[in-house]
Every structure is written in structure tokens, then in C-alpha cells.
Amino acid sequence: MPRAAGRRAHARGRAGRTGGAEGRGFLAKAAAVTAGLTAVGALLGLVRDQILAGYFGAGAETDAFLVAWTVPEFASTLLIEDAMALILVPAFARALARRAGGLPGDPVRALVRGTLPRLTLAVGVVAALLVAAAPLIVATLAPGLPDPGLAIDCTRLTGTCVLSFALVGYCSAALRAHGRFLPPATIYVAYNAGIIGTILVLREPWGVRSAAAGVAVGGVLMVLVQAPSLIRELRSRPVPARQPEPPAPPSTGEGRILVLGLIAPVVAFSLARQSQTLIERFLASPLPAGAISHLNYAQKVAQMPMILSLMLCTVSFPVVARALAAGETEAARRRVERDLLLAAVVVLVGASTVIAAAPRIVELLFERGEFVRSDTVATAAVMRVYALGLLGQTMVGALVRCYFSAARPLWYPAAAMAAGLATTAAAGVPGAHYWGAVGIAAANALGITVTAVLLLRGAHRQSVPIRADRLGEGLLRLATAGAWATGAGWLCSIAIGPAALAVAVAGLAVVAVFLIFIACAAKAPEIPPLPRSASRRTPHARRHRAAPSSAEASPVDEAAPVGGDVPLDHGHG
Numbered sequence: 001m002p003r004a005a006g007r008r009a010h011a012r013g014r015a016g017r018t019g020g021a022e023g024r025g026f027l028a029k030a031a032a033v034t035a036g037l038t039a040v041g042a043l044l045g046l047v048r049d050q051i052l053a054g055y056f057g058a059g060a061e062t063d064a065f066l067v068a069w070t071v072p073e074f075a076s077t078l079l080i081e082d083a084m085a086l087i088l089v090p091a092f093a094r095a096l097a098r099r100a101g102g103l104p105g106d107p108v109r110a111l112v113r114g115t116l117p118r119l120t121l122a123v124g125v126v127a128a129l130l131v132a133a134a135p136l137i138v139a140t141l142a143p144g145l146p147d148p149g150l151a152i153d154c155t156r157l158t159g160t161c162v163l164s165f166a167l168v169g170y171c172s173a174a175l176r177a178h179g180r181f182l183p184p185a186t187i188y189v190a191y192n193a194g195i196i197g198t199i200l201v202l203r204e205p206w207g208v209r210s211a212a213a214g215v216a217v218g219g220v221l222m223v224l225v226q227a228p229s230l231i232r233e234l235r236s237r238p239v240p241a242r243q244p245e246p247p248a249p250p251s252t253g254e255g256r257i258l259v260l261g262l263i264a265p266v267v268a269f270s271l272a273r274q275s276q277t278l279i280e281r282f283l284a285s286p287l288p289a290g291a292i293s294h295l296n297y298a299q300k301v302a303q304m305p306m307i308l309s310l311m312l313c314t315v316s317f318p319v320v321a322r323a324l325a326a327g328e329t330e331a332a333r334r335r336v337e338r339d340l341l342l343a344a345v346v347v348l349v350g351a352s353t354v355i356a357a358a359p360r361i362v363e364l365l366f367e368r369g370e371f372v373r374s375d376t377v378a379t380a381a382v383m384r385v386y387a388l389g390l391l392g393q394t395m396v397g398a399l400v401r402c403y404f405s406a407a408r409p410l411w412y413p414a415a416a417m418a419a420g421l422a423t424t425a426a427a428g429v430p431g432a433h434y435w436g437a438v439g440i441a442a443a444n445a446l447g448i449t450v451t452a453v454l455l456l457r458g459a460h461r462q463s464v465p466i467r468a469d470r471l472g473e474g475l476l477r478l479a480t481a482g483a484w485a486t487g488a489g490w491l492c493s494i495a496i497g498p499a500a501l502a503v504a505v506a507g508l509a510v511v512a513v514f515l516i517f518i519a520c521a522a523k524a525p526e527i528p529p530l531p532r533s534a535s536r537r538t539p540h541a542r543r544h545r546a547a548p549s550s551a552e553a554s555p556v557d558e559a560a561p562v563g564g565d566v567p568l569d570h571g572h573g
Helices: 002-018 021-056 060-081 083-100 107-132 134-141 148-158 161-177 187-206 209-224 227-236 253-258 260-284 291-302 304-309 311-325 329-366 373-387 390-404 412-435 437-461 468-495 499-520 530-535 539-546
Strands: none
Touching: 021 060, 021 187, 021 291, 021 304, 021 329, 060 083, 060 134, 060 148, 060 161, 060 209, 060 260, 060 291, 083 107, 083 161, 107 134, 107 161, 107 227, 134 148, 134 260, 148 209, 161 209, 161 227, 187 209, 209 227, 260 291, 260 390, 260 412, 260 437, 291 304, 291 329, 291 373, 291 437, 304 329, 304 390, 329 373, 329 390, 329 468, 329 499, 373 437, 390 412, 390 437, 390 468, 412 437, 437 468, 468 499
16 A cells, blocks of 8 residues: 555656646646536525525525524634635645655644644534524624524524534645645535525425524535545655654644644634624614625625635645745745736626626526515615625735735734724714615725735735735726726616626626726736646646655746646635
8 A cells, every 4th residue: 555655646746747738738627627616616605595585585584594694604714714724724835845855754644633633622612602602692793683583593503513614624724735626626515505405405394494504514514525535635645764863853843833823813814804794794783674684695696706716816825835835935926916916807807797787687696586676676786885895805815825825923914904894893883874784885895995905015025025016006907997897787787688688798798898908908917818827837836746855856946937736726605
């Protein structure tokens, strides 16, 4: 078995060193499969929301469930998407680099043994406390809710996801650090499939509680689709045979990822970011029944362009972390700047389409069953305002990886997020009073935009010294192109009768006008083609795949290509 594992490692190393057309063909195929799974997960998320809207509408019952859904939304951000990844991906990257250096034992397995049991115990206790404190949680989150008892029952069901989501985030971070992106790409397929199946089976006896039970089921399924791959990865990797003299004592440095001084900045940032949802639910609970539901449906649809735009940045995070670990700061900077511009293009095209055709999108997706025309009008108005903050949401999600890719305890992102959160709260109180759910959405967009500007201005002083002024100019020009494209899409959406055709034509018009503006505008930002960006490779990526000794490592030069030996993937749902 060790000999077979060694042959597999040698084959992987030989493939990584060649970097020829065959390797790029594999990457293109892997990227297509991963992007397809991400699209399936997003579509299942839409189906899930359509089932919620059709069966339960946008009233007091749905509001009660959505208050309980705050727990998995919060846990997902903290344990899957942000904090867990920002802490563990650099830790696994360093362990892999030490393994390649020929240290005794296996630093990766030592990291798992030192962190996973403690993490499981800690989050298990937290999950139990959340279940027990469900009445207090509901009273705090939504004091004006008309049916708190239903929300308490749902919260006790969704509170169990804290443990499962922590295990999901751990597996995802470890697999991505190893360059394995296919299993993490399936987690939201499993999650949404679990919710949908549970609703269909238990809707009659349990009502909206079936959706809360589906969250618990979906969390377990997310663990099951990743755990076998991680176990195989840990078992198949050969342990370096070289033993230095005298033998070095076993390293315990990686255990520091659980020390408060290191994880506190990441956790503080993630908590502040997700607290925007808490503010929304708190401000919307005294509003007429259905306000929380309109905010939720609008947000879920409006954020889809952001999810797609962050796929590339999710994959690039371990690539950038490995580059910084190898001292390749310039390669990391070029990678990050390219990804930020590509993400901005994707999110602005999506945001323009959402703003232009919001009523037709909501009509097409949700207007059936208990979801009536008045719900469509209210949700579309909120969706358009939400979309104004999508560029800020994407920039925050992408830029924070620059701050945490070196695994150093940086407090600036948390401070910037706190400033944005304070802006959301300050603007949300009068916004909710005068404009209801639309005012809450406007406060959200304003707050996240403030955070994005602060992160962009401070990025040049951090681990990845991106050129903030040049990047900001490019983003401004892309936003101008998005404004013109929005106008063209709006004209198409109001001129066509059938909703499906109107949305399709509006989307095509947005893409066409956006590309024409970029092609014709003076000093348009240089946007590298996505296939080329996805297939490029860096020396540090090749070294990671081949796992050679440090003597074989070669420094990166200015002309070295930027990218990573990984397929595209998704980190949100």
C-alpha cells in the first residue's frame, strides 16, 4: 500500500511538473464539473425557496421559520465560508509545506489530531446551548414576532446544524488546501436536497417545521459527502522518510490556530459580517407580517451573482496562501488583482440584470400558490435595492482573503466590518420607519459598501499589497458599464410580455451592452479571459502537487504566470 501511494504521488508530481496541454485539459474538465455542481446547488436553492413560497407564502408562519433560519445562516458564514476557511486553509497550507520539507512524522495528520477533537467538543456544547436557549434567542432576534412559539420550535431544530456545519467547514478547508475542490462543491447540493426532501415528506404533519427539520438533515448530508474524501486523502499521502539528525521534537505550532489571539480577529470579522442579518430581522419583526419573508426571498435571489463571482476567489485563497508561504508575494498580488476584476465583472452583470428585471424575475420564480401579486411587488422592490450592494458584498468576500491568507491576527477587517455594521444600524432605524423593508435593504447596501471601501483602501498595507488606486479606478469604470447595461435591460424587460422571455432578453441585453461599453470605453480595465486565468499555474502550485524537497524549489520571477493548479469552485450557498 505505501508503495502504491508513492507511485500515485510520483505520478501527480510528474503531471504537475509538465504543465502541458494534457494537464490544462484536466483542469478545464475539472473546472467544468465543479462549476456544474455549483450551478446545481444554486438551482436547488431556488427550488427550495420556491417550495417555501408556494407552500407557506410570505406571512407570519414563514417569518417564524426565517427567524429560526438565522441560526444556520449565521453558522454557515462563521463555520463554512469565512472564519473556518480563513483560519484552517493557511494552517493546512503550512502543514503541507512542512510535509514537503521532509519533517519527521506527518504534520498534516498531526494538525488534524490536534484540532478536530477539540473543535467537535466545543461546537457540540455550543449547539446544545443554542437548543436549550431557543426561547431567549427568538425573543432577542425578533421581539415583535406574532408567533414566537413556532419560531422557538424551528430554532431548536435548526440549532443542531452548528455541529454539522463546523465539521463541514473543517472538511472543506482541509480538502481545498490539498487541492481537492470537487467534494466541497457538492455540499450545497446535499444541503438543499435534504431540505427539499424533508419538506416534501413532513409538510403535512409538521407544516413549516418540516423546513427546519430539513436544515438539520441537510447539515448531516453535507458532512457525509466530504468525510470519505478527506479520510482517503489523509490515508493515501505518504509520510516523508527522511529523518533529520538529531531528531526534532514533534511540532505543536499548528495547534496555535485555536489560540484566542489568532482566531479572534477572524471570528470577530465573521460575526460582524453576519450580524447584518440579525439587524435586518430585528428591524423587520415589528413591521407588518411578511416583511421578513420579502427580505429573505429578495436577498436569496439577489445574492446569486455574488455567489457565482466568488467561486474563483474561493479557489484562489489556498493558492494565495501557498504563494505567501513560499515567499511569492508578487505572484499572490497578481493573482488577487486578476480575481477581483473577474469577480467584479460577474457580479456587476448579475446585479444589472437583477435591477433591470426584478419584478419579472420574482414573478417567474415565486408567484404561485400562497405567494400572491402583492408579495411579488414588495419582494421586487427590496431586491432592486439589495442589488446596489452586491459589488460591495463581493469585494468584501474577496478582499478579506488578502488580509487573512498569511494566517496572521489582523484586526483591520473586523474594524472595517464593524464600521459598516454601525452604518447599517444607523441607517436602518430611520429606513425601516419611513420605507419599511426597502429602507432596511438600503441600509444593508450602504453598510457593506462602506466596509468594501475601507478594505480596499487598507489592502496595500497588508500581506498582499494590491494596488488599491488602480484597482479602484477599474472597478469604477466597470460600475459605469453596469449602469448603462441596467438601463438597456430595463427597457427590454418592460417591453416584453411573458416573464421568462423578458428575463432572458433583459439578461442578454445587459451582457451585450456591458461588453460593448468595456470594449469601447477609454482606459477600460484590462480583464483577462477566464479560461486562461483558470488554467494558469504557478511554480508554488506545481511544487505542492509534486511535493518535492525544498532544494528543488525555484523562486518565481516577474514573468512567471499567475494562477493555481486547481479547478474553479464555490464556497457559499
